[in-house]
Amino acid sequence: MAQQKVVVVGGGLAGLSASMKLAELGVAVDMISLVPVKRSHSVCAQGGINSCNDQTRQLGDSEWKHFDDTIYGGDFLNHQPPVKEMAYWAPRVIDLMDRVGVTFNRTQEGFLDRRRFGGTLYKRTAFSGATTGQQLLYALDEQVRRREAEGAIRKFEAWDFLGPILDDEGVCRGVVAQSLLTMEIRSFPADAVVVASGGPGLIYGRSTMSMVCTGSAASRCFQAGAKYGNPEFIQVHPTAIPGADKLRLMSESARGEGGRVWVPRTPQDTRAPQDIPDSERYYFLEERYPEYGNLVPRDIATREIFDICVNEGLSVENDRMCVYLDLTHIPREELDRKLSGILEIYEKFQGVDPRDTPMKIFPAVHYSMGGLWAGYERSADGGLVSGSPDNQLTNIPNLYAIGECDYQYHGANRLGANSLLSCIFSGLFVAPGIRNLLSSHKQAASELPSSLFEGAVKQHQERHDLLLGRTGGSENPYLIHQELGNVMTRAATVVRRNDQLAEAYQQVSDLEARAQKCSLSDTGNWTNQNVVFTKALIDMFPIAKSIVKGALQRDECRGAHFKPDFAMPSLKSTDDAGRREEAEGWCDRFAANTDKWLKSTVVSLKDNEPDITYEDIDTSSIPPRPRLYGLVGAEVIDEVWTERLRQKQATQPEAAQPEAVAGSA
Amino acid sequence: MISSQHTSAKQFQVRVLRQDGPGQENRWEVYKIDHEPDMNVISVLQRVAAKGQTIDGRASSPVAWDCSCLEEVCGSCTMVINGRVRQACSALVDRLLEDKPGEIELRPMTKFPVVRDLCVDRSRKFRALQRVKAWVPVDGYNDMGAGQKQSMGEQEESYPLAQCMSCGCCVEACPQYQKVEVIREAGESDEAFEARKNEAYDNSFLGPAAISQAVLFNRNPTGKMNADERLEALKGPGGVHACGNAQNCVSVCPKGIPLTTSIARAGRAVTVYSIKKWFGS
Numbered sequence: 001m002a003q004q005k006v007v008v009v010g011g012g013l014a015g016l017s018a019s020m021k022l023a024e025l026g027v028a029v030d031m032i033s034l035v036p037v038k039r040s041h042s043v044c045a046q047g048g049i050n051s052c053n054d055q056t057r058q059l060g061d062s063e064w065k066h067f068d069d070t071i072y073g074g075d076f077l078n079h080q081p082p083v084k085e086m087a088y089w090a091p092r093v094i095d096l097m098d099r100v101g102v103t104f105n106r107t108q109e110g111f112l113d114r115r116r117f118g119g120t121l122y123k124r125t126a127f128s129g130a131t132t133g134q135q136l137l138y139a140l141d142e143q144v145r146r147r148e149a150e151g152a153i154r155k156f157e158a159w160d161f162l163g164p165i166l167d168d169e170g171v172c173r174g175v176v177a178q179s180l181l182t183m184e185i186r187s188f189p190a191d192a193v194v195v196a197s198g199g200p201g202l203i204y205g206r207s208t209m210s211m212v213c214t215g216s217a218a219s220r221c222f223q224a225g226a227k228y229g230n231p232e233f234i235q236v237h238p239t240a241i242p243g244a245d246k247l248r249l250m251s252e253s254a255r256g257e258g259g260r261v262w263v264p265r266t267p268q269d270t271r272a273p274q275d276i277p278d279s280e281r282y283y284f285l286e287e288r289y290p291e292y293g294n295l296v297p298r299d300i301a302t303r304e305i306f307d308i309c310v311n312e313g314l315s316v317e318n319d320r321m322c323v324y325l326d327l328t329h330i331p332r333e334e335l336d337r338k339l340s341g342i343l344e345i346y347e348k349f350q351g352v353d354p355r356d357t358p359m360k361i362f363p364a365v366h367y368s369m370g371g372l373w374a375g376y377e378r379s380a381d382g383g384l385v386s387g388s389p390d391n392q393l394t395n396i397p398n399l400y401a402i403g404e405c406d407y408q409y410h411g412a413n414r415l416g417a418n419s420l421l422s423c424i425f426s427g428l429f430v431a432p433g434i435r436n437l438l439s440s441h442k443q444a445a446s447e448l449p450s451s452l453f454e455g456a457v458k459q460h461q462e463r464h465d466l467l468l469g470r471t472g473g474s475e476n477p478y479l480i481h482q483e484l485g486n487v488m489t490r491a492a493t494v495v496r497r498n499d500q501l502a503e504a505y506q507q508v509s510d511l512e513a514r515a516q517k518c519s520l521s522d523t524g525n526w527t528n529q530n531v532v533f534t535k536a537l538i539d540m541f542p543i544a545k546s547i548v549k550g551a552l553q554r555d556e557c558r559g560a561h562f563k564p565d566f567a568m569p570s571l572k573s574t575d576d577a578g579r580r581e582e583a584e585g586w587c588d589r590f591a592a593n594t595d596k597w598l599k600s601t602v603v604s605l606k607d608n609e610p611d612i613t614y615e616d617i618d619t620s621s622i623p624p625r626p627r628l629y630g631l632v633g634a635e636v637i638d639e640v641w642t643e644r645l646r647q648k649q650a651t652q653p654e655a656a657q658p659e660a661v662a663g664s665a
Numbered sequence: 666m667i668s669s670q671h672t673s674a675k676q677f678q679v680r681v682l683r684q685d686g687p688g689q690e691n692r693w694e695v696y697k698i699d700h701e702p703d704m705n706v707i708s709v710l711q712r713v714a715a716k717g718q719t720i721d722g723r724a725s726s727p728v729a730w731d732c733s734c735l736e737e738v739c740g741s742c743t744m745v746i747n748g749r750v751r752q753a754c755s756a757l758v759d760r761l762l763e764d765k766p767g768e769i770e771l772r773p774m775t776k777f778p779v780v781r782d783l784c785v786d787r788s789r790k791f792r793a794l795q796r797v798k799a800w801v802p803v804d805g806y807n808d809m810g811a812g813q814k815q816s817m818g819e820q821e822e823s824y825p826l827a828q829c830m831s832c833g834c835c836v837e838a839c840p841q842y843q844k845v846e847v848i849r850e851a852g853e854s855d856e857a858f859e860a861r862k863n864e865a866y867d868n869s870f871l872g873p874a875a876i877s878q879a880v881l882f883n884r885n886p887t888g889k890m891n892a893d894e895r896l897e898a899l900k901g902p903g904g905v906h907a908c909g910n911a912q913n914c915v916s917v918c919p920k921g922i923p924l925t926t927s928i929a930r931a932g933r934a935v936t937v938y939s940i941k942k943w944f945g946s
């Protein structure tokens with residue numbers, strides 16, 4: 001058999017870790033990436049990466065608790081086996097990162113230092129200054145460069161992945177990609193393809209994501225028949241610096257290191273923040289969530305900031321919504337040591353020193369929990385079978401998805417510092433499965449008839465030529481992108497209402513039709529960024545429509561998906577008996593809602609329209625329980641729910657659970 | 666999510682040095698842009714693209730430029746702005762206009778081959794990282810427990826060096842770093858072209874960033890173990906001796922990396938290594 005080959009699309013943390021592990025296992029890899037892999041979006045991650053560790057263990061932490069926090073934070077929408085496996089691997093992932101040279105911050109004694117992130121009570125987060133993502137990415141980039149020097153990996157940087165190549169049986173046999181320099185369109189035969197193309201933030205116009213995060217690669221797989229999971233779950237980060245070109249993230253580590261969020265009690269108080277005494281400041285997160293304080297999970301923080309500005313009218317500024325994020329009570333030296341990177345960003349782009357003056361921040365679109373549907377093989381102990389070719393496999397044979405572009409790990413809401421972990425974990429973990437897949441193949445993709453590959457190239461060449469030829473059309477792709485961003489931001493972020501969503505779906509469809517009439521101001525065939533952007537724009541629509549339709553159909557609140565019309569109420573009764581009775585009713589309603597909605601949204605594209613089905617979730621390890629942050633009467637509800645759970649477990653000790661879901665969606 | 670969209674009547678000019686492809690003639694084009702609050706050079710280029718017209722009303726194809734993170738952390742958008750090499754995303758228009766009222770001038774870096782307009786080919790920088798073996802040579806990626814302990818002080822010295830984003834500012838400013846441009850021959854295969862490029866790169870100056878990376882990995886507890894291989898690369902042609910100690914590099918590095926300290930260290934290490942080698946130990 002001729003040499004087998006794997007194509008990895010994307011060189012962020014996920015793509016790099018998969019490539020280096022595949023190379024170690026003796027599999028030849030071609031990497032395809034829009035940007036030089038060292039410039040991938042993962043460089044932006046600031047805060048850190050989670051694992052249970054020797055320090056937290058002493059305080060009662062365990063891998064199980066990290067697993068539980070992730071599931072609870074995700075509002076139980078995550079399939080549990082992959083999350084369990086990830087949590088148990090996390091300490092080893094960090095050990096490996098330490099070995100390959102990541103410059104993690106240290107304690108006095110020379111151990112890795114840790115900080116606390118939202119959604120947990122433990123200091124699990126390892127970090128490297130305020131540029132953890134950059135440091136992790138560089139360490140992996142270095143390992144890949146080492147393998148490249150050995151000849152095990154080839155890189156195709158400045159290449160745009162145009163789509164997978166499927167044979168007549170619908171099996172993936174390679175990819176088509178286009179050089180961003182020469183505009184040459186070429187096929188890359190492959191025995192397996194791993195898509196690691198990151199998130200789709202640009203669908204929202206401005207977000208905290210990089211300019212290459214268009215979601216185009218995932219959309220092209222989706223359009224080729226891959227299923228897309230949980231599109232409506234989009235995380236809005238509570239703290240970003242509003243900017244005209246980008247909403248720059250202010251990492252959660254600012255709150256992790258003691259940052260306090262507040263607004264003046266007097267609306268739009270004109271005094272400088274330093275002159276407002278403590279008694280006239282409203283530390284609303286600390287008052288509303290005494291246990292977690294400023295470190296409530298992201299969805300809660302986001303909603304509260306939104307609520308303070310929109311409903312309570314307490315925004316710091318009149319014409320622009322924002323609240324204070326205050327670090328000025330922390331000594332300068334400590335800030336410089338732990339947060340200098342992110343504080344410099346604020347200083348650089350706002351011209352104000354956050355060590356002296358509280359920062360002004362507001363929520364921004366940040367992360368997509370949804371992504372390409374991927375399966376797994378469940379092990380007897382509720383984790384994953386290591387080396388199974390089903391792990392991370394999409395519904396298209398030989399096509400894998402890892403990193404932010406898969407839907408597997410974060411359910412309805414991602415915990416801070418868990419994404420870098422899921423990217424590296426899924427990259428490392430997918431490799432042995434692919435190696436095993438390759439050994440089961442009898443023929444190498446490069447030996448297949450060349451007509452398969454030529455046909456695919458021809459199809460993409462025709463699309464390209466058609467776009468270039470379309471001059472004098474009336475639409476400008478950059479303006480359509482702006483409009484799409486506005487529609488999506490208005491209807492499908494923090495607070496969602498069905499009438500707005502229905503309207504947004506229509507608007508997005510109209511924009512899609514208009515995007516087909518875009519004409520290009522550059523029709524050349526050398527480094528034509530205009531045509532590359534226009535293709536990416538057109539490919540945003542299938543995912544944009546899936547986000548809106550998924551949100552429209554899901555009539556409940558779960559994690560980042562918040563519909564006030566379907567919110568579970570607080571308890572109103574003031575006496576014990578009344579509360580107890582109300583809590584019973586609350587739990588009935590919660591149970592009914594769980595039966596109906598604790599399901600993954602699974603979308604396929606039919607005639608270019610999203611077609612939604614719902615799939616059961618493996619909750620075999622941790623039974624769902626209500627997420628009660630900040631609800632009045634939480635203790636009583638918790639009591640009732642726990643009693644019910646105990647009863648249920650007594651009557652049916654082995655609740656029937658789905659086995660592997662690989663290939664079933 | 667909310668921005669203030671006031672526009673003021675003020676306008677300014679943008680001069681861009683344009684070039685259609687490798688080896689072609691370049692030319693200046695001038696555009697007139699409306700001033701908006703909080704602009705950076707990226708948003709200026711976006712307005713230029715949307716305009717599609719030069720100051721004298723001629724239609725003009727969109728200027729090509731690279732960017733990604735918009736946070737000065739990926740290194741993509743490096744170019745020469747008002748004569749100074751820096752990142753476009755962190756170049757704020759108001760500051761630029763304070764220094765030089767009325768006009769902003771944009772040119773591609775001069776030490777790398779131009780791909781088109783403001784885009785350049787910086788593959789030589791990545792090749793240099795291969796030359797100095799800028800990685801930790803771990804046995805493999807299986808679980809072998811944690812790495813070695815490191816003191817806070819060690820981390821605080823390594824971390825700044827590890828922040829190099831391969832942007833190219835330092836080599837743009839370096840008088841010893843000369844442009845190497847290999848033009849593809851008709852019918853030349855990818856591999857043959859790549860090999861010819863690499864050969865040309867390998868005979869030229871590594872540049873301060875790569876030297877500093879060699880120092881970083883020679884400090885790492887595991888990286889130390891093959892320090893000699895890196896010193897060999899630093900000792901060879903285009904190695905640390907090519908540096909004329911002009912100190913330009915350190916003053917333009919956006920990450921404030923102590924490049925001249927690294928170069929001095931590398932120089933000393935190479936000397937010690939050469940003597941050791943001379944005595945055959």
Ligand SMILES: Cc1cc2nc3c(=O)[nH]c(=O)nc-3n(C[C@H](O)[C@H](O)[C@H](O)COP(=O)(O)OP(=O)(O)OC[C@H]3O[C@@H](n4cnc5c(N)ncnc54)[C@H](O)[C@@H]3O)c2cc1C
Nearest residue numbers: 010011012013014034042047048161198403404417419420
């Ligand atoms: C500002 C910010 C801060 C964050 N901080 C944290 C944090 O502290 N902790 C944490 O856990 N998570 C954090 N996250 C989330 C985390 O950074 C990302 O989820 C993660 O880096 C994604 O990695 P990835 O490998 O999946 O994709 P990316 O790093 O986005 O890489 C995608 C790759 O795909 C390539 N690509 C995309 N489309 C195509 C195409 N059409 N053709 C070819 N190649 C293509 C790109 O070139 C790139 O190489 C943060 C996110 C942001 C936005």
Ligand code: SF4
Nearest residue numbers: 839908909911912914
């Ligand atoms: S010190 Fe050396 S490397 Fe730096 S600019 Fe001068 S000659 Fe170049």
Ligand code: SF4
Nearest residue numbers: 829830832833835918
């Ligand atoms: S050393 Fe500084 S200037 Fe040079 S490439 Fe690295 S970050 Fe850029």
Ligand code: FES
Nearest residue numbers: 733735737740754
């Ligand atoms: S766009 Fe990344 S440094 Fe400017």
